[in-house]
Amino acid sequence: MTEYGKKILEIVENSRSHMTAEQIFEQLRQSCPQVVLATVYNNLNRLWKEGRIRKVSVEGSPDRYDRILRHDHLVCKRCGRLVDVDLGDLTAQLERQVGFSILAYDLKLLYLCEECRKDQQEKGT
CATH class of the missing domain: 3.30.1490.190 (Ferric-uptake regulator, C-terminal dimerisarion domain)
Structure with a gap:
């Protein structure tokens, strides 16, 4: 797993607010100002496909990400x-x-x- 992937997984696992990719991006930028939004989307997709996070889709809203519990x-x-x-x-x-x-x-x-x-x-x- 990449360093960004580890940090994104940590953000999702520690959040209880069902963050969007954009919210995760903003939080990650605080510690990694050089990160781009596409990197966040790619890592979220990989983590979801690997079963390490949940993607919660709600009609009319952006996908949100959640811990696997x-x-x-x-x-x-x-x-x-x-x-x-x-x-x-x-x-x-x-x-x-x-x-x-x-x-x-x-x-x-x-x-x-x-x-x-x-x-x-x-x-x-």
Whole structure:
């Protein structure tokens, strides 16, 4: 793994905010001012393909990156806010239901976050 790859992996593993590639790039530039955005994208893609990080895709938003620790996500349908939620590992239950091995799953539950609910109530929509 390259030095940039190691630093990017460390940033993702230490973050709890589901950072975009651009946010990771900005944080990495603090210690490596010569890094370019393409390097960040290439390393994120490599780390994701190797199974070392998770890519979280939400329609209408840039991909975000997350640590590999098993957990699921709540996604605000209105603003796209992403929040971790631990529902336990559902793999065994899913395997029993479908009758074959599950390699992985990515569960995203849609909801309205507190701010979007308040905003919606204030606007009466």
